[in-house]
Amino acid sequence: MTRSLNERGGSGDAAGAVGAIATAAVLEPVAILTGAQLRRRRRRRELAANTGWYALLTLFAAITVFPFLWMMLTSLKGSTDPIASVPPQLLPGHPTLANYQRVLDSLPILKFFQNSIVVSIAVTGLNVLVSAMAAYPLAKMRFRGREAIFYLLLATLIVPTQLTYIPSFILAVNVFHYYDTLPAVILPGLASAFNIFLMRQAFRGVPNDLIDAARVDGAGEWRIWWQILLPIVRPSLAAVAIFTFVTSWNDFLWPSLMLHDRTQMTLPVGLAALQGFFSSDFRSIAAGVTMTVIPILLFFIVVQRYFVRGLAGAVKG
Secondary structure (H helix, E strand, O other), X not given: OHHHHHHHHHHHHHXXXXXXXXXXXXXXXXXXXXXXXXXXHHHHHHHHHHHHHHHHHHHHHHHHHHHHXXXXXXXXXXXXXXXXXXXXOOOOXXXXXXXXXXXXXXXXXXXXXXXXXHHHHHHHHHHHHHHHHHHHHHHHOOOOOHHHHHHHHHHHHHOOHHHHHHHXXXXXXXXXXXXXXXXXXXXXXXXXXXXXXXXXHHHHOOOHHHHHHHHHOOOOHHHHHHHHHHHHOHHHHHHHHHHHHHHHHHOOHHHHHHOOOHHXXXXXXXXXXXXXXXXXXXXXXHHHHHHHHHHHHHHHHHHHHHHHHHHHHHHHO
């Protein structure tokens, strides 16, 4: 009898196991189907969110690009194309380059371009060099007052640049005597607190063990800075160079105070004369402004990936 009960119990367990397997086999497709549905719903939500963000970014891009597009199209309009009309006419009916030719005939645009290129390259090279030299001790060297100097340097960022123009003008005229020359707009841009901050953050991201190993091998501070740190932080150097070049190219207020000789004017200052030459010809003014914006816009489009990479590295550091 005991054996019979054991056999019945064994058969009951086997039946229970078979039932469990059958139940799992029935429920498994349902679980798989539920997982697939969840994944589809998640994809739909992500697609809806991405579509919303792309639509918002496209709207912002259109608002940003429209003034430049309108200016460029206005510069191509002929004398019979209205600038303001109802309904507005965005596309020129008879595109022409006569406005550009009129600007080139009236002003020494090529000389303005040459001066802007010289000033921008000189300011960029000197600013990157001095900022990197100033950032290295603030990031990797230990000395008393290092943090105080750094925070005082950052505090200068809250001072409006326009407040420094009066003492800078007095120094330029009475002390350095470089008024109405290109050095008057090059030398004040030797360094900037913002660029020093970016380079300091980039240098802080370099491991100290690497610098200690170089010192053990007998390398001095200048060699460590030049041969070890600068090659490592090249993306940040590129970002600082691009930022400085664009800022120097577009600078108008200080060069307009310093440069009055037409042979020394940079492009933004020289093209300001368009308002006097073509006060009633907005098409020519638009052509001159387009000639100023297009070169730096193309430059930034080409090098923007280096700019973003350098800023990301500096912020991470």
